[in-house]
Amino acid sequence: MVHYICKGGCGGSSEEMTVCEIDGCANQWEMMEECNCADGKHGVSEVAEVLVVKDSNGTVLKDGDDVVLIKDLPLRGSSTVYKRGTKVTNIKLMDNPDEVDCRLGGSAIVLRTEFLKKV
Ligand SMILES: [Zn+2]
Ligand SMILES: [Zn+2]
Numbered sequence: 001m002v003h004y005i006c007k008g009g010c011g012g013s014s015e016e017m018t019v020c021e022i023d024g025c026a027n028q029w030e031m032m033e034e035c036n037c038a039d040g041k042h043g044v045s046e047v048a049e050v051l052v053v054k055d056s057n058g059t060v061l062k063d064g065d066d067v068v069l070i071k072d073l074p075l076r077g078s079s080t081v082y083k084r085g086t087k088v089t090n091i092k093l094m095d096n097p098d099e100v101d102c103r104l105g106g107s108a109i110v111l112r113t114e115f116l117k118k119v
Helices: none
Strands: 003-005 033-035 067-069 099-104 107-112 116-118
Antiparallel strands (some): 003 033, 067 116
C-alpha cells in the first residue's frame, strides 16, 4: 500500500500525502515522500543481521557473560576434563552461533553453546 514517509530524520510516516509536522525535523513542513514498501521499513533502515547466540536453555548469550558447563567436557588432546558445573566467566561470542570463546584454567578454549547455561 502506498504511504508517505519523512526522510528528515524524524522517522515519521503517514497514510496520507501530507507534510512533516515534527518539531526539530530537518524536513518539517516539507512534503513527505511516497513509499511503496510492504515491510514497513521504507527501504531505508537496512538492519544488519544480528548474530544470536543461545545457551542450552535458549537464553541469549552476550560478550562478557558468565556460564556454567552442564556436562563433563573432556579437553581434546589431553587428559583434562572440565567438570559439569564449572563456571566460565567472560565468554566471547564468535562468528559461529554454536560456539563461544573463553578462557578456562589459563587456556583459551572454544565451547559449544549446547553444553552451557547462563548464570
Ligand atoms: Zn520529519
Ligand atoms: Zn515504506
